[in-house]
Amino acid sequence: MTSALPDALAEIRDEFLELPESERLQLLLEFSGELPAVPEEIAAHPEMSERVAECQSPVYIHVAVNDGVVALHATAPAEAPTTRGFASILVQGVTGLSPEEVLAIPDDFPQTIGLTRAVSPLRIAGMTGMLLRTKRQVRERTGLSGSPR
Amino acid sequence: MTVEFDTSSAKFAEYAEPGRLVTTAWLEEHLGSPGLVVVESDEDVLLYETGHIPGAVKVDWHTELNDPVVRDYVDGAGFAALLSRKGISRDDTVVIYGDKNNWWAAYALWVFSLFGHEDVRLLDGGRDRWIAEGREITTEVPSPAPTDYPVVERDDSLLRAYKDDVLAHFGNPLIDVRSPEEYSGERTSAPAYPEEGALRAGHIPTAQSVPWARAVADDGGFRPRAELEEIYRDGAGLRDGDAIVAYCRIGERSSHTWFVLKHLLGFENVRNYDGSWTEWGSAVRVPIVTGTAPGTLPA
Secondary structure, three states: OOOOOOHHHHHHHHHHHHOOHHHHHHHHHHHHHOOOOOOHHHHOOHHHOEEOOOOOOOOEEEEEEEOOEEEEEEEOOOOOHHHHHHHHHHHHHHOOOOHHHHHOOOOOHHHHOOOHHHHOHHHHHHHHHHHHHHHHHHHHHHOOOOOOO | OOOOOOOOOHHHHHOOOHHHEEOHHHHHHHOOOOOEEEEEOOOOOOOHHHOEOOOOEEOOHHHHHEOOOOOOEOOHHHHHHHHHHOOOOOOOEEEEEOHHHHHHHHHHHHHHHHOOOOOEEEEOOHHHHHHHOOOOOEOOOOOOOOOOOOOOOOOOOOOEOOHHHHHHHOOOOEEEOOOHHHHHOOOOOOOOOOOOOOOOOOEOOOOEEOOHHHHEOOOOOEOOHHHHHHHHHHHOOOOOOOEEEEEOOOOOHHHHHHHHHHHHOOOOEEEEEOOHHHHHOOOOOOOOEOOOOOOOOOO
16 A cells, blocks of 8 residues: 545645744644544543543544544643644644555654744654554444555 | 743642743733743654643754754754744743753753753643643644843853763762663663664663652653652762762653752752763763672772
8 A cells, every 4th residue: 555645635735834833833732722522422431542642631532433534633731832733733634534544654754843942853753653553443333454564 | 030930830830940830720810921931842753833821932853953864952143043043032931841851951951951941841740641631732823022132152061061070070979860661771672773873772870870750740740859859869869968960762751850869859969961861872982881780980
């Protein structure tokens, strides 16, 4: 399977890259505010969500695949706006894709959105953790092999 | 000292250096005092932007206190440029606060101390207590008048330990402030999970396990001195005159413990090993012990 960046994620990346570095944190903060609440049925079953250990804050993701469409949900505390911002980017960019499209997202996407210097490589690792775990869950739910790491 | 010490707290009075802490009430009352600069330093690089104490400037550990290339802190010129930009003078009183019970605030305080900035204090209870008490926060970012902070060479000899210093320190007390799982060397990673930051798990031989958060009371502030003495003297066996090295994964949680041992309990010789487990756990042929017992030194 070849790597290809879905349109929604490409748009988000371009939005960041068009801004001067000093203003990119502000955009990340806006994403942070847009992270949708998880649906009741997921919130009621925390055991169905997966903790993202790469993030120092408690972040949980939940991946569903219904009729060939992926839905990603994530929760992160308000005191962790950076992590919320990362989660929001992925939730907005992944939800609605086909499993194949999700598996084709390049693993280094978090390094390509121009935040490495403003946020630090260590913090970007949290977003990479979220992406890789999302892809692993999609593989588990669909039986697709995807691009092995 | 430019701004008077906070003498309002009976708890502080018990500590070796009561002047190293301020209460939220004291800070609120002194905001805007000449010679006082408030600094927020968080784990989360965006938290300051969501709202901070009025007039506080942000110092980010990752992007501002670290050298961007070498795994080290900024040098004297870099620190002078940073503090000048933040509007801090050499003799200013600096009060630092942050998230996570002041982890990163303690880290920043430790780095300020490497450059010998004399009057640097922590806000007891940190960011969470200020907000929980309903005190004012703002998203307005101050633009302080730049100062002319002098270039002072960083002195790593007294407060910082390198890996070789730790090897030479064997036989003296080591405090491992990570979680019990990190200390014992349990691995939780599974296939297709991103790798952890160190190649081996466990702890440095003879290190006592005292997770950093044991120094924090239920109210989010530091525990009273008597309770700290019980944890570190009775529990971990530290004694007057000991030379102590504390470490964690990258040195931030151990800064918190360093602050407790150095400033609250008054141990004179305490160093933070900032290379910590991400260095030790990947270094070739350094001794490592797994399990819950401290273990013994290699013969």
